[in-house]
Amino acid sequence: MAQTFEMIMKYPAADEKLAGKALEAAAGIVREDLARFTDYFPSSNSINGFYEATENVEWTTGFWTGVLWLAYEYTKDNVFREAAQIQVESFDERIKNKIDVNHHDMGFLFSLSCVASYKLTGNERAREAALMAAENLAGRYREKGRFLQAWGNVGEASEYRLIIDCLLNLPILYWASETTGEARYAKMAENHIRTAMKCILREDDSTYHTYFIDRETGNPAYGVTHQGNRNNSAWARGQAWGIYGIALSFHYLKDESYIRLFERVTDFFLRHLPEDLIPYWDFDFDTGSTEPRDSSAAAIAVCGMLEMSKYLDKERAEKYTEAAKRILYALIEKCGNRDIAQSDGLLLHGTYARGSEENTCKNRGVDECNTWGDYFYMEALTRVVSDWKMYW
Numbered sequence: 348m349a350q351t352f353e354m355i356m357k358y359p360a361a362d363e364k365l366a367g368k369a370l371e372a373a374a375g376i377v378r379e380d381l382a383r384f385t386d387y388f389p390s391s392n393s394i395n396g397f398y399e400a401t402e403n404v405e406w407t408t409g410f411w412t413g414v415l416w417l418a419y420e421y422t423k424d425n426v427f428r429e430a431a432q433i434q435v436e437s438f439d440e441r442i443k444n445k446i447d448v449n450h451h452d453m454g455f456l457f458s459l460s461c462v463a464s465y466k467l468t469g470n471e472r473a474r475e476a477a478l479m480a481a482e483n484l485a486g487r488y489r490e491k492g493r494f495l496q497a498w499g500n501v502g503e504a505s506e507y508r509l510i511i512d513c514l515l516n517l518p519i520l521y522w523a524s525e526t527t528g529e530a531r532y533a534k535m536a537e538n539h540i541r542t543a544m545k546c547i548l549r550e551d552d553s554t555y556h557t558y559f560i561d562r563e564t565g566n567p568a569y570g571v572t573h574q575g576n577r578n579n580s581a582w583a584r585g586q587a588w589g590i591y592g593i594a595l596s597f598h599y600l601k602d603e604s605y606i607r608l609f610e611r612v613t614d615f616f617l618r619h620l621p622e623d624l625i626p627y628w629d630f631d632f633d634t635g636s637t638e639p640r641d642s643s644a645a646a647i648a649v650c651g652m653l654e655m656s657k658y659l660d661k662e663r664a665e666k667y668t669e670a671a672k673r674i675l676y677a678l679i680e681k682c683g684n685r686d687i688a689q690s691d692g693l694l695l696h697g698t699y700a701r702g703s704e705e706n707t708c709k710n711r712g713v714d715e716c717n718t719w720g721d722y723f724y725m726e727a728l729t730r731v732v733s734d735w736k737m738y739w
């Protein structure tokens with residue numbers, strides 16, 4: 348059954364007190380996790396509630412360093428700052444040695460680790476590492492089609508496509524332009540979001556996960572899913588990346604045309620939430636389904652709504668802030684971990700990938716914690732209790 352805004356408003360909202368308590372619990376778990384995850388990183392998703400320790404590989408390690416920075420900001424305890432700086436050194440090594448960086452996820456990795464370090468502590472080595480990451484991402488820009496190629500070797504025909512997740516990788520390019528004065532990074536980001544929104548937003552305001560571009564003409568070719576249930580369905584996390592991605596680009600560019608795009612993508616997300624406000628992994632599924640949830644999609648969407656509300660007129664700002672606080676309440680109550688004996692993650696009930704007839708994924712991290720869910724949950728709580736300055 349479709350949700351209406353009035354229905355969402357009937358739920359309790361997370362206020363500063365509740366969010367503060369949840370943040371306190373989260374910081375306590377992060378403190379316990381430090382012994383395992385300072386020299387190593389938690390794996391992308393937990394297994395039976397617990398993360399394995401990994402080297403600095405894949406697209407997800409930056410979320411843990413971001414969690415450490417948020418814990419440092421909340422507690423002011425240097426133990427978190429010192430652990431985060433150790434990890435920043437690992438990111439510096441990673442980009443210098445080009446370890447697992449042949450993809451677009453430079454923002455996820457380096458905004459939350461190195462840009463955060465530079466913004467919070469003035470660490471010059473972190474700034475240099477983040478700039479190398481931005482340069483690496485800029486190398487994926489394709490003039491034919493004006494977009495950043497997500498995966499594979501750049502220019503490769505079978506991988507000539509963009510994906511909605513990339514909107515969260517754009518801020519490192521905007522930041523690079525700000526910090527160096529070189530406009531080219533921001534221009535690429537601006538061109539990318541324009542191309543992406545032209546391709547991925549459907550008439551009904553749902554989004555494609557990925558979209559191929561014709562390599563010869565540069566014209567949009569066709570959309571397919573990678574992690575959604577069907578090529579034409581709305582993958583919940585993809586829709587959430589859209590919400591926060593548009594808000595982040597608006598923060599940097601102040602392009603008024605993004606307001607309508609934001610409303611369309613966000614209203615679709617809100618309308619399709621199940622009764623308890625925690626989305627299933629794809630919006631093909633609704634209240635009563637036995638399919639797993641993706642709590643991380645909700646946390647990402649909350650952050651996006653809270654960010655965009657800073658720039659909207661009073662009525663719209665109130666609408667999205669109130670909706671965000673109600674989803675956050677549901678997350679705290681139903682997915683917030685308070686017991687390290689059951690899990691070392693912060694946000695329960697996420698789904699990394701779920702296999703279906705139309706996607707090629709294997710089940711991974713189904714009904715588990717994942718590091719981005721933990722990060723965006725903590726960012727959302729931080730946004731409610733303070734006037735947080737973004738790492739993005």
Ligand code: GLY
Nearest residue numbers: 406512574584699
């Ligand atoms: N960016 C990859 C994912 O959301 O799973």
